[in-house]
Amino acid sequence: xxxxxxxxxxxxxxxxxxxxxxxxxxxxxxxxxxxxxxxxxxxxxxxxxxxxxxxxxxxxxxxxxxxxxxxxxxxxxxxxxxxxxxxxxxxxxxxxxxxxxxxxxxxxxxxxxxxxxxxxxxxxxxxxxxxxxxxxxxxxxxxxxxxxxxxxxxxxxxxxxxxxxxxxxxxxxxxxxxxxxxxxxxxxxxxxxxxxxxxxxxxxxxxxxxxxxxxxxxxxxxxxxxxxxxxxxxxxxxxxxxxxxxxxxxxxxxxxxxxxxxxxxxxxxxxxxxxxxxxxxxxxxxxxxxxxxxxxxxxxxxxxxxxxxxxxxxxx
Ligand code: ATP
Numbered sequence: 069x070x071x072x073x074x075x076x077x078x079x080x081x082x083x084x085x086x087x088x089x090x091x092x093x094x095x096x097x098x099x100x101x102x103x104x105x106x107x108x109x110x111x112x113x114x115x116x117x118x119x120x121x122x123x124x125x126x127x128x129x130x131x132x133x134x135x136x137x138x139x140x141x142x143x144x145x146x147x148x149x150x151x152x153x154x155x156x157x158x159x160x161x162x163x164x165x166x167x168x169x170x171x172x173x174x175x176x177x178x179x180x181x182x183x184x185x186x187x188x189x190x191x192x193x194x195x196x197x198x199x200x201x202x203x204x205x206x207x208x209x210x211x212x213x214x215x216x217x218x219x220x221x222x223x224x225x226x227x228x229x230x231x232x233x234x235x236x237x238x239x240x241x242x243x244x245x246x247x248x249x250x251x252x253x254x255x256x257x258x259x260x261x262x263x264x265x266x267x268x269x270x271x272x273x274x275x276x277x278x279x280x281x282x283x284x285x286x287x288x289x290x291x292x293x294x295x296x297x298x299x300x301x302x303x304x305x306x307x308x309x310x311x312x313x314x315x316x317x318x319x320x321x322x323x324x325x326x327x328x329x330x331x332x333x334x335x336x337x338x339x340x341x342x343x344x345x346x347x348x349x350x351x352x353x354x355x356x357x358x359x360x361x362x363x364x365x366x367x368x369x370x371x372x373x374x375x376x377x378x379x380x381x382x383x384x
Pocket of ligand 1: 296300301313316327352353
């Protein structure tokens with residue numbers, strides 16, 4: 069049965085292959101994206117049985133999501149089909165060679181209709197870790213209740229809860245979101261955040277270095293904080309001790325998905341019983357793999373592929 073259980077919204081992506089406006093494209097790439105399902109794919113690639121819970125529409129995009137996740141080895145037996153709402157869409161334009169513009173058709177989507185009844189208590193209680201993100205409570209009141217119900221089930225069953233803050237300005241303002249983030253952080257054992265996201269929760273964050281910020285976030289409750297710093301690496305605070313993740317050097321093509329890959333690597337190695345150093349090494353390697361390709365999850369590595377990356381910080 070799945071060791072990692074996650075829930076959220078997965079969308080179909082219409083991605084422009086050429087630089088320029090969507091209307092000038094000759095064709096679009098059809099892909100699949102969702103923060104939490106990317107974590108499930110990443111963990112599954114590393115060999116950890118993983119499940120994603122969510123809703124898709126009764127349409128071709130929904131079938132695409134279901135088949136893509138199943139094909140990547142993710143358990144989709146808990147995925148519901150919404151009879152009335154369509155699968156959400158993400159539109160990705162390469163507005164310039166450097167700037168990607170993302171827009172959504174996701175208000176009222178099937179994924180946002182997620183509710184408490186979609187969360188199987190046995191699946192959650194039988195997991196080794198539950199992973200949720202701060203995106204889901206932004207989608208709807210019922211999606212927020214679904215996340216809280218899943219977290220409470222895990223807390224009750226003694227299953228560690230991992231939260232990625234994953235602030236999305238296009239969905240809600242930080243001022244609006246912060247109470248939900250605080251609730252999640254206070255109910256989680258493991259928190260993933262960028263420095264900006266940590267700054268939403270910690271007073272005087274701009275006076276702190278990354279170790280201080282990770283420690284301050286940990287003081288809100290979670291025993292494990294992973295502060296992600298893009299190509300500059302990551303800082304962890306575990307039981308009050310701080311650690312630096314190694315930095316891998318890769319050519320970054322698309323930064324999106326690095327955070328989800330990092331979470332997948334960390335959680336997969338944590339469930340395996342790996343040391344903090346090993347968790348950080350694998351998390352950083354998976355995050356680095358994620359930025360090397362255009363899609364969010366397509367470039368995520370198997371365990372055997374992890375050694376393909378070299379780092380000035382890591383002895384091979
Ligand atoms: P996302 O864009 O998916 O939301 P994020 O902001 O949550 O990402 P990042 O800090 O960008 O998270 O990336 C997570 C981790 O992935 C980093 O801490 C680092 O270990 C690794 N990583 C990210 N970008 C790079 C890069 N350009 N080169 C090497 N490693 C990277």
